[in-house]
Structure formats: structure tokens, C-alpha cells
Amino acid sequence: MRILIVEDDQTTADYIARGLREEGHVPQICGNGRDGLVTAQSADFDVLVVDRMLPDLDGLSLIRTLRSAKNLTPAIFLTAMGGIDDRIEGLNAGADDYLVKPFAFGELSARIQALGRRPQMRDEETVLMAGDLRMDLIRRRVTRGDTEIELLPREFALLECLLRRKGRVQTRTMLLEAVWDLNFDPQTNVVESHVSRLRAKIDKPFATELIRTIRGAGYRIDG
Amino acid sequence: MNRWRDALRSTPMRLTLRLVVLFLLVGSVSFLVTWWLANEALLSATEIVLEQEIEELSASGDPEIIARAVGDGAEQADPEHQILRYDGPGGPVGNYLGPLPGEKLRQADLHDKGQDIDGSYILLSERIGEALLTVGQDTEAFDDLREVFINVLLFTLLPTAGLLLAGGMMIGLRSARRLTAIEDTLARLTSGDLTARLPPTPGPPDDLSRVGAGIDRLAAAQEASVAALKQVSTDIAHDLRTPIQRLALVLDQGAADLPDAPAQEVFNRASAEIQHISTTFDALLRIAQIEGSGPGQNFAPVDLGQLARDIAELYDPAAQESGHQIWLQVSGKTIVQGDRTLLGQAIVNLLENALRHSAPGTVTLAVDGQTLSVGDHGPGIPEAEREAVLRRLYRLDRSRNTPGNGLGLSLVAAIVRRHGAELILTDNHPGLLATIRFSATDIRKGVGDREAGSAST
Numbered sequence: 099m100r101i102l103i104v105e106d107d108q109t110t111a112d113y114i115a116r117g118l119r120e121e122g123h124v125p126q127i128c129g130n131g132r133d134g135l136v137t138a139q140s141a142d143f144d145v146l147v148v149d150r151m152l153p154d155l156d157g158l159s160l161i162r163t164l165r166s167a168k169n170l171t172p173a174i175f176l177t178a179m180g181g182i183d184d185r186i187e188g189l190n191a192g193a194d195d196y197l198v199k200p201f202a203f204g205e206l207s208a209r210i211q212a213l214g215r216r217p218q219m220r221d222e223e224t225v226l227m228a229g230d231l232r233m234d235l236i237r238r239r240v241t242r243g244d245t246e247i248e249l250l251p252r253e254f255a256l257l258e259c260l261l262r263r264k265g266r267v268q269t270r271t272m273l274l275e276a277v278w279d280l281n282f283d284p285q286t287n288v289v290e291s292h293v294s295r296l297r298a299k300i301d302k303p304f305a306t307e308l309i310r311t312i313r314g315a316g317y318r319i320d321g
Numbered sequence: 322m323n324r325w326r327d328a329l330r331s332t333p334m335r336l337t338l339r340l341v342v343l344f345l346l347v348g349s350v351s352f353l354v355t356w357w358l359a360n361e362a363l364l365s366a367t368e369i370v371l372e373q374e375i376e377e378l379s380a381s382g383d384p385e386i387i388a389r390a391v392g393d394g395a396e397q398a399d400p401e402h403q404i405l406r407y408d409g410p411g412g413p414v415g416n417y418l419g420p421l422p423g424e425k426l427r428q429a430d431l432h433d434k435g436q437d438i439d440g441s442y443i444l445l446s447e448r449i450g451e452a453l454l455t456v457g458q459d460t461e462a463f464d465d466l467r468e469v470f471i472n473v474l475l476f477t478l479l480p481t482a483g484l485l486l487a488g489g490m491m492i493g494l495r496s497a498r499r500l501t502a503i504e505d506t507l508a509r510l511t512s513g514d515l516t517a518r519l520p521p522t523p524g525p526p527d528d529l530s531r532v533g534a535g536i537d538r539l540a541a542a543q544e545a546s547v548a549a550l551k552q553v554s555t556d557i558a559h560d561l562r563t564p565i566q567r568l569a570l571v572l573d574q575g576a577a578d579l580p581d582a583p584a585q586e587v588f589n590r591a592s593a594e595i596q597h598i599s600t601t602f603d604a605l606l607r608i609a610q611i612e613g614s615g616p617g618q619n620f621a622p623v624d625l626g627q628l629a630r631d632i633a634e635l636y637d638p639a640a641q642e643s644g645h646q647i648w649l650q651v652s653g654k655t656i657v658q659g660d661r662t663l664l665g666q667a668i669v670n671l672l673e674n675a676l677r678h679s680a681p682g683t684v685t686l687a688v689d690g691q692t693l694s695v696g697d698h699g700p701g702i703p704e705a706e707r708e709a710v711l712r713r714l715y716r717l718d719r720s721r722n723t724p725g726n727g728l729g730l731s732l733v734a735a736i737v738r739r740h741g742a743e744l745i746l747t748d749n750h751p752g753l754l755a756t757i758r759f760s761a762t763d764i765r766k767g768v769g770d771r772e773a774g775s776a777s778t
Binding site for chain 2: 107109110113116117120125160174178185198199200201202203206274278279280282283284285286287288290291292294295314
């Protein structure tokens with residue numbers, strides 16, 4: 099993926115770029131808002147990573163300008179302000195996601211993945227599959243091979259979320275937002291507990307494990 | 322109506338009332354004195370007239386001539402206005418022959434149906450030898466005088482008092498309006514809206530506008546210092562987070578680059594510590610922000626019962642792993658005006674506290690009417706320290722070695738305050754019962770622009 103990083107802190111930008119390059123992406127760095135805007139408009143990027151506080155033109159205005167020019171490249175805000183209304187302000191301006199500094203690289207990488215590639219499974223898809231796992235969204239049935247698996251509603255939602263973004267890492271906070279509609283960092287391993295319950299039902303009784311734990315990042319189901 | 326009640330209670334109205342009472346008192350006294358003096362003057366004038374009459378009638382000194390003069394006079398006189406009588410040796414003569422009360426000058430009520438006498442008269446009697454000559458005059462002049470005085474009273478004193486009262490009421494209403502404006506502005510300032518200012522008042526400056534200007538200056542100073550504080554915290558946030566961010570990324574990279582597991586473990590532990598630093602830092606900033614901000618712009622109706630249900634469901638597996646059980650009680654539907662993310666954070670903090678500080682057992686999460694409560698059966702918080710635990714970074718001695726940063730409850734307290742609610746910590750016999758009580762007016766009040774935090778990826 100071609101990723102534009104608009105970040106005034108050179109060190110942070112370099113580390114993000116290096117990490118993304120190692121994952122096979124093609125990152126490009128802009129040090130201020132005006133350059134960022136010009137670059138974002140001049141080339142076709144898959145994802146924009148934009149710091150909220152930038153010299154010359156702040157991130158919020160940058161995204162607003164892009165959006166009003168009908169540029170819909172997915173964008174993630176990075177911010178040093180973990181303010182209560184900042185998140186909503188950022189999303190209202192047209193950003194697709196929002197990360198508060200300091201973040202772990204795994205979190206950013208997972209979110210870039212989630213935004214960048216168009217979902218392989220479209221929303222109208224009614225049957226999701228991974229390996230021998232089959233999830234029928236209309237009849238709300240989950241089977242692995244010939245075995246039917248009973249899931250609680252929330253386990254069903256969790257599995258659906260992982261399956262819809264098959265092959266991509268879902269971090270704990272992403273799952274918390276998508277499945278529970280809550281956005282804060284719990285101090286307890288709440289998501290882990292739910293995932294391990296789900297695993298007990300769809301992985302434990304079978305030979306191959308579908309849900310993989312990605313250290314320091316989150317979970318992934320490979321297709 | 323409140324407006325009128327406020328106007329009646331206003332300082333100008335009270336002063337006016339006192340002034341009117343004083344004015345009426347002084348006016349009435351001077352009036353009565355004047356009337357009394359006029360009355361006395363009229364009485365002595367009447368006495369002179371009556372004395373002259375007696376002198377004329379009794380000039381001869383002969384009882385018979387006097388009796389005849391009295392008889393003639395009485396025939397011509399109108400008994401309604403004039404009384405003549407002579408009690409001489411030949412018996413009483415005159416136009417009034419009824420009983421005569423008293424002697425000398427006096428006022429008396431006389432009645433004689435036959436002579437058309439019925440009313441009040443001023444009488445003067447004088448002894449002439451053995452006989453008694455009495456002349457009298459009706460009190461019409463006195464009645465007229467009284468009437469004049471009453472008219473003067475009615476048409477000057479009372480209207481003046483009325484006008485004064487009306488004027489006072491008007492000034493009172495006006496100042497009540499201005500005071501209400503001051504009160505409203507103060508209320509808005511207290512609730513955190515530091516942009517609130519008094520509306521301009523027409524007319525020349527007075528004491529109220531001086532007070533108002535003082536309030537405006539205070540608010541402006543407060544606003545400026547809060548803005549400066551915000552700027553400072555934004556700067557600190559930026560200047561501290563940037564290096565923390567760098568460090569986090571360096572450690573991530575280091576962990577990824579290192580081939581052997583033990584070294585990676587060290588880097589991961591360092592990453593976890595950084596996360597802890599930033600969590601504490603975030604919590605402090607958030608508390609400051611929540612406390613420094615006015616009523617939420619992003620407030621929207623939040624179904625508290627549903628939020629509690631979601632959170633209980635989220636924590637259920639983790640709670641079971643630690644041997645706890647979350648007992649959820651939701652009765653009725655409780656909709657509060659608020660920020661879903663913040664309220665969720667408050668519930669989560671209370672719940673995590675309960676799970677962390679109590680031995681395996683039941684933790685209650687209840688939503689009932691205007692209250693949300695979390696109860697545990699842990700060691701609780703000693704009554705003396707219940708205020709203190711709401712302070713930032715305060716930790717009970719026994720929890721120094723458990724995870725946590727001492728900001729959980731103060732963040733809850735800040736969130737609760739921002740929602741105009743109340744956080745009450747009580748004894749759960751045993752354990753801690755934390756109750757958030759929302760004010761009745763906050764329930765189902767207004768319509769917000771959007772539900773905060775509903776925008777998820």
C-alpha cells in the first residue's frame with residue numbers, strides 16, 4: 099500500500115515509515131500540513147496517517163480540505179490530545195479512525211490494514227467462511243466441518259467481526275469499538291477473556307486453530 | 322408569578338415601601354394637626370359670633386324684652402341652622418324647647434321632631450340674672466371643613482402614596498430583571514460556561530452596573546486563565562507525548578529486531594511501563610479537561626440500563642476468571658443526557674475497582690430510576706477516607722501494591738460532576754457501594770446533537 103505520513107516529529111515519522119516498509123508498504127513522509135495537503139492531492143495514496151497538530155496547516159483542516167475536494171482517501175488521525183471531544187471532532191472532520199499518542203506500532207499497523215484494503219467480504223455477504231468454518235449470518239448458524247457450534251450473541255458478533263476482516267489483525271481496542279461500541283482502554287483483560295471463550299468453542303475441539311494471537315497487536319483469522 | 326415576587330422582594334421595592342409608610346405617617350400627623358388647628362379657629366370664630374348674638378339679645382337686660390326678642394328671632398330663624406332659646410321667668414321661649422345638655426360653649430346633638438331639629442349644634446348659654454339665654458349654630462361649617470380636609474387627603478396624600486408604590490414596583494421590577502440577569506450569568510459561569518457575560522444595560526451606570534462590570538471582569542480573567550491553562554496542558558501534552566511516542570516506537574522496533582525471547586521480554590515490559598505512564602498521564606489530562614470544560618457539547622440521550630448491560634456482558638468472562646460474579650439489576654428505563662463514552666468509562670472504573678479490590682464473590686451493578694450503583698463485598702473504604710479517595714493520585718495504604726494509579730475514582734468523580742450528578746460512597750455491609758445519582762432534571766432533558774462515542778470503525 100502507498101501510505102502518506104504527515105507528521106512533524108521526524109523521529110516518530112521515521113519509525114512509523116520503517117515499520118510500514120518492513121511490512122511491505124510504501125510510505126512517504128511530509129513534515130508539515132501544507133506539503134501534506136499538496137502531496138495527498140497530487141498522488142493516489144491508499145491510506146493517510148495525519149498528525150493532528152502540524153505546522154502551517156493543522157491536521158483537522160487538512161482532512162476537511164481534502165474531503166471538500168472529494169478526496170476520500172481513508173485517513174487516520176494521530177493526536178497528542180486525548181481530549182474528550184477531540185475524537186468526535188476528528189471523526190466529524192472526515193477522518194476514518196483516530197489514534198491517541200502514544201500508540202503501539204502494532205495498533206497503527208492493524209488500523210492501517212483495516213482501512214486500506216477494501217473489505218474482501220462485502221456487507222451484503224450472508225455466508226462468511228474461513229477454512230472449514232462456515233458462518234451463516236441469516237440463519238445465525240456456525241459450523242466447522244459437519245459440527246454445529248452454539249454461540250452466544252456477543253460471541254457471534256466477535257467471530258463475525260474477525261471473519262469480515264479475514265487475514266487482517268484486529269486489535270483489542272478495535273474489537274472493543276466494533277463489537278461493544280465502547281472506546282476506552284480497559285485495565286482488565288476483558289477482550290482476551292471473550293476471545294478465549296470463543297476459542298474454546300470454535301478452536302479447542304478441532305485440529306487446526308483459526309484465531310491466531312498476534313503478539314503486541316491483537317487477533318487474526320487466516321482464510 | 323416569580324417575577325412579581327422577586328420585584329416585591331427587591332431592595333428598591335423594600336425601600337419604597339418603607340418610604341411610603343413614613344410618608345403616610347408624617348403626612349397623616351401633619352394633616353391631623355392642621356385640621357385640629359383649623360377646627361379650633363373655626364370654633365373660636367363661632368363662639369365670637371354666638372357671644373355677639375347673646376349680647377345683642379340681652380342688651381336691654383329686661384327679661385320680657387329679651388323673651389320677646391328671642392321669640393321674634395326664633396320665628397324668623399331656620400331651626401336647622403340656628404337655635405334661639407330663653408329660659409326666663411316666664412318659662413322657656415325659642416325654637417328649641419327640648420332638654421339642654423350642659424352649659425357654656427359645647428357641641429351637642431339636639432332632637433325635636435316638631436321643630437325640624439335633628440343634628441349637631443354648637444351651643445352657647447349665658448346666665449342673664451336668673452334666666453338662661455342659649456344661642457346655637459349648626460355644625461355645617463365644621464362638616465364642610467372636615468369634608469375639605471378629607472378631600473385633600475383623598476386627592477393628595479393617597480394618590481402620592483399610590484404613585485410612589487407604583488414607581489417603586491417599576492424600579493423593583495427593573496432591578497429584579499437586572500439581578501436575574503446577573504444571577505443567570507453567575508449560574509452559567511459556575512456551570513463552566515466562562516464565555517457568559519452580562520447583557521448591556523441601558524442608561525447611565527449605577528451601582529448594579531458597577532457590580533455587573535466587576536462580574537464581567539472576573540469572568541474575563543477566569544476565561545483567560547483557563548485558556549492559558551488549556552494552552553499549557555496542550556503544550557505539555559504535545560511535548561511529553563511526542564518523546565513518549567518515540568520511545569514506544571523505538572521499543573516496538575527493538576522488540577521486533579531482537580532475535581532472542583528474553584531480550585524481547587525486556588523490551589515488552591518496557592513497552593508496558595510506557596503504556597502505564599501514558600495511561601496515568603491521559604487520566605490526569607482527562608480529569609483536568611472534564612473539570613475545566615462546560616456542559617458537554619456532545620451530550621445526547623444515553624440509555625444507562627443498556628450501557629450497564631453491555632459493560633456487564635463485556636466484563637462477565639474476565640470476572641468469572643477471577644472468581645467473581647457480576648449481578649446485574651436493571652429496573653425500568655433510565656435515559657440520561659450525557660456522553661456515552663464518559664459514562665461508560667465511569668461504570669468501567671467502578672466495576673474494575675470492585676473486581677480488583679474484592680475477594681471472589683458477587684459484585685452488583687444496578688440501574689434503578691435515577692441511580693446507578695456498583696457494590697462489592699471487599700474491604701470497603703473507611704468513612705474518614707471516602708472524601709480523600711476522590712482526590713487525584715490518592716491511594717489507600719493497603720492498595721499501594723495493587724495495580725492502579727489512584728486516578729480511577731477521581732476520574733469517576735469528574736465525569737459525574739460534568740453530568741451534574743452526584744457520587745456517593747457508602748458502606749455495603751461489608752464492602753463499598755458506589756452510587757451515581759443523576760438529578761431528576763437531567764433525565765430525559767433536551768435533545769443532543771449526537772450520541773458521543775457511537776462512531777466506531
